[in-house]
Structure formats: C-alpha cells, structure tokens
Amino acid sequence: MDTSYTTPSSLPLRDPLDMWSNGSGNSSHCPDTEAWDWLYTMQPVYMIIISVLGIVGNVFVLVVFCFHKKPCTVAEIYLSNLAAADLLLLACLPFWAANWLNGFDWPFGDLMCRLVSAGISMNTYSSIYFLVLVSGDRYVALVHTMSHGRMRRPRYAKLSCLAVWGLGLLLSVPTLNFRLLKYVEQQNVTACLLEFPNLQVWLACDIMLILLGFIAPVVAISYCTYRIILALHGQRMERFNAENTERKATFLVLAVLLAFLLCWIPFHLLTIVDILWRHGVVRGCAVEQALDICSQLFSYLAFSNSLLNPILYVIVGKNFRKKVRELVKQISLSRKTASSTKSQISTLKTFASN
Missing domain, CATH: 1.20.5 (Single alpha-helices involved in coiled-coils or other helix-helix interfaces)
Incomplete structure (x- = not known):
C-alpha cells in the first residue's frame, strides 16, 4: 500500500492538485467547489504581473546600492541581500504561472521542478533572517550607540549574509529532496509534487517551517523592534540632528518589517490550521474548502511582499531617494x-x- 503523502503547492501548503494525489485530499467526501474556477483564471496573470514589476523594482534597488559611489552601510548590505532573495522568488514564479496555464502538466523537467521549488523555499527562510539582521543592526545603532562602531562593520555584515544564504539552502533541502515529477492518472498530467515518505516527515517539515521560518525570527525581530521604538521615543530633541541619519534608516526598516509581517502572518497561521486539519483536530467541509481557497490567497499575499519592498524604499526611504x-x-x-x-x-x- 502506498503510504506517501503529497502536496503540489509551490510552498508546503494545500493546492487544488491535492485532490488528484495520494495525500489527504483523496479521502475527502466534500462536494466539489467552484471556488477554483476564478483562481485558475486569476493566478497566472497575477504571478506574471508581480514577477515583472517585482524584478524591475528589485533590480533597480540593487543597481542603486551597488553602483552608488559611496560604499553600502551595514543596513544597506542587508537590504540589498533581501532584494536579491526577493529576485530569487520572483524569478521562480513565471514557471508556476506556466504550470497553471498548462493545466498543471509540468513542462520543464524534474530538475527545474526541484530547483524552482527550492528557490521559493530559500526565499521563505532567507528573507526573514535578513530582516532579523537588519532589525538587529537598527537595535545596535539606536540602543547601543556607544559600541555600534565596533559591532557594525561591513565585513561582519557580509559574512552574516553569507551565513543566512547557507541556512536558507540547508533548510530548503527537504523541498529539494521530496519534490518530484509524478504522473496523475485521473487528470492525465505529469505534475510537480511534494511527496513525503509519511505523514510524520510532512509534519516535521511544517513544524520546521513554522518554528525556524517564522516564530523564532519573529520573536527576535519583535524584541529588537520594541527596543528600537523605546529608543526613538526616549531620545531628546537636542540629539535629533546627531541621530537623524539613523532615524531615517530606522523608519524604512520598520516599514519593511511591518509589510513583511502583514504579508506573511496569514500564510503561517494557515499552515498551523492545515496541520490541525490533517491530524483530525479540526474537520468539516467548510474548513476544507476555506483551506483550499485561503492557501492560495495567503501564499500569493506572501509573494507580494517581494514587490512591496522596492516601493517602500522609494516612499519611506529618504536616504534611498537621495x-x-x-x-x-x-x-x-x-x-x-x-x-x-x-x-x-x-x-x-x-x-x-x-
């Protein structure tokens, strides 16, 4: 008996292909929903739009940071690596748009199935850890002002970014390993699926995503942000001019952090609900259909964050505009x-x- 569990989403969430696989979707006795009809039409167009606009925006950010006559500050090193991580995600989305337009019959081969999925997974992990670094930099700059000269050096920042890329690659190994092409007889397509050997491995990957990809970094970001806000409120007006540059950079960082949380919190909360649904803690056709629809909406809300960052740099970042x-x-x-x-x-x- 086949005991594997499959999900074909580009992220480890549910997808309409679940109902074609040998995973939890097969056991559903819920009536078919027409909710997917508008998603089939909307998603490829949406993915192409955010890919084109996001690639242009993030390339623009990298050009400004890399070719400006002055060397990048520590915060700008982190933000430029965040832009590179966003580019990685945005470069992968057109493949999934083509997959949707092709009726979920993956046309790019097994290697690209694994690499595209791993690229999206790398963005999921690396982007939030770049935000941990940039919030930590703001924390040191504003809270530990006397020692930030020793602690905030470009060389250390570059090594930290290298470590984050390595961590993102390491945490993406399960996606790279469990992604495969599989023929789905019911729909006569060869789909790019996430196939886990058993439900326990699937659960472990989801828990790793929630703990290492969200809860742990958000706790660190929240602490740094809390201390940053206290420092901003506690500074006296006579110190305003001396701290003006740091304040401008901090406001941009806070805007980027807020946008990230608004875009990604729904996705991670839904991951938790999906785990509960798979283990029978929550049941019902209404829950299943809500998971089916919200998994798509929240996944692409998360993807939209890669488009928002360059816009925030222009709107909020006075130093960036300069x-x-x-x-x-x-x-x-x-x-x-x-x-x-x-x-x-x-x-x-x-x-x-x-």
Whole structure:
C-alpha cells in the first residue's frame, strides 16, 4: 500500500492538485467547489504581473546600492541581500504561472521542478533572517550607540549574509529532496509534487517551517523592534540632528518589517490550521474548502511582499531617494566626461592629420 503523502503547492501548503494525489485530499467526501474556477483564471496573470514589476523594482534597488559611489552601510548590505532573495522568488514564479496555464502538466523537467521549488523555499527562510539582521543592526545603532562602531562593520555584515544564504539552502533541502515529477492518472498530467515518505516527515517539515521560518525570527525581530521604538521615543530633541541619519534608516526598516509581517502572518497561521486539519483536530467541509481557497490567497499575499519592498524604499526611504538622485547625477557626469574626452580625442586627431 502506498503510504506517501503529497502536496503540489509551490510552498508546503494545500493546492487544488491535492485532490488528484495520494495525500489527504483523496479521502475527502466534500462536494466539489467552484471556488477554483476564478483562481485558475486569476493566478497566472497575477504571478506574471508581480514577477515583472517585482524584478524591475528589485533590480533597480540593487543597481542603486551597488553602483552608488559611496560604499553600502551595514543596513544597506542587508537590504540589498533581501532584494536579491526577493529576485530569487520572483524569478521562480513565471514557471508556476506556466504550470497553471498548462493545466498543471509540468513542462520543464524534474530538475527545474526541484530547483524552482527550492528557490521559493530559500526565499521563505532567507528573507526573514535578513530582516532579523537588519532589525538587529537598527537595535545596535539606536540602543547601543556607544559600541555600534565596533559591532557594525561591513565585513561582519557580509559574512552574516553569507551565513543566512547557507541556512536558507540547508533548510530548503527537504523541498529539494521530496519534490518530484509524478504522473496523475485521473487528470492525465505529469505534475510537480511534494511527496513525503509519511505523514510524520510532512509534519516535521511544517513544524520546521513554522518554528525556524517564522516564530523564532519573529520573536527576535519583535524584541529588537520594541527596543528600537523605546529608543526613538526616549531620545531628546537636542540629539535629533546627531541621530537623524539613523532615524531615517530606522523608519524604512520598520516599514519593511511591518509589510513583511502583514504579508506573511496569514500564510503561517494557515499552515498551523492545515496541520490541525490533517491530524483530525479540526474537520468539516467548510474548513476544507476555506483551506483550499485561503492557501492560495495567503501564499500569493506572501509573494507580494517581494514587490512591496522596492516601493517602500522609494516612499519611506529618504536616504534611498537621495542615493538615487546622486546616482543619476553620477551617471550624467560620467556621460558628460566621456563625451568631452571623445571630443578632445577627435580634435587631436584632426589636428594631427593636418
């Protein structure tokens, strides 16, 4: 008897393909719902839109941070790596859009099935840990102002980012291992599925996602944010000018943190409800249908966070807007210098030929 458990979602949640697999969806006696009809139409378009806009926005952020004449601060190193993590996710979404448009018949082969899913999983873990780093940086800058010069060094920041990428890759190993192509006879498609060897492994992966991918980092972020807010309120007006740069950077970080939490909290709460449903703690057709619909809505709400960050940098980040203006001037000056040099060379050649 086949004892494996399958879910084909791009994240470890439910998906309409569950009803075609050998997982929990097969045992459902609930009537079919028409809720998926509008999702089939909406999702590919939505994924393509946020992919295109998000890739443009995050590339713009990386260009500003990487090509500005001044070296990046520690906070900017973390934010640029967050933009890179968002790019990784956004580059994977068009594959899933194509999968939807192709009737869930995965056209890209087994390797891409594993790599695309692992890329999305890496973003799930790495993005929140980059936010842990950036909130920790703001905490040190505002709460431990006397020692932040020793603790906030670009070299340490780069090593921390490297460690986060390594952690994200390590935590994505289960997705890379359990993703596979499988023929689904009922629908005559070869689907890209997450197939776990048993329910216990599935449960362990979900618990790892909740604990390491959300609860632990959110506790760290919440503590740092609480101390940051106290520090901002406790600073006297005469110190405002001295701390103005740090304040501007902190307001941007707080906006990015708030957007992340608003986008990702529903996804992780639904993961908990889904675990309870699989183990029979909560039951009922209404719960099952709500899980089916909300798993899609909340997954793509989470994906939207990768599009929001560049928008926040422009709206909230005064220092970022200043960098953009300076970069534009820098490029304009470089073009004028290059044009002047070409003109001088042309004049010299003309003079020499005469």
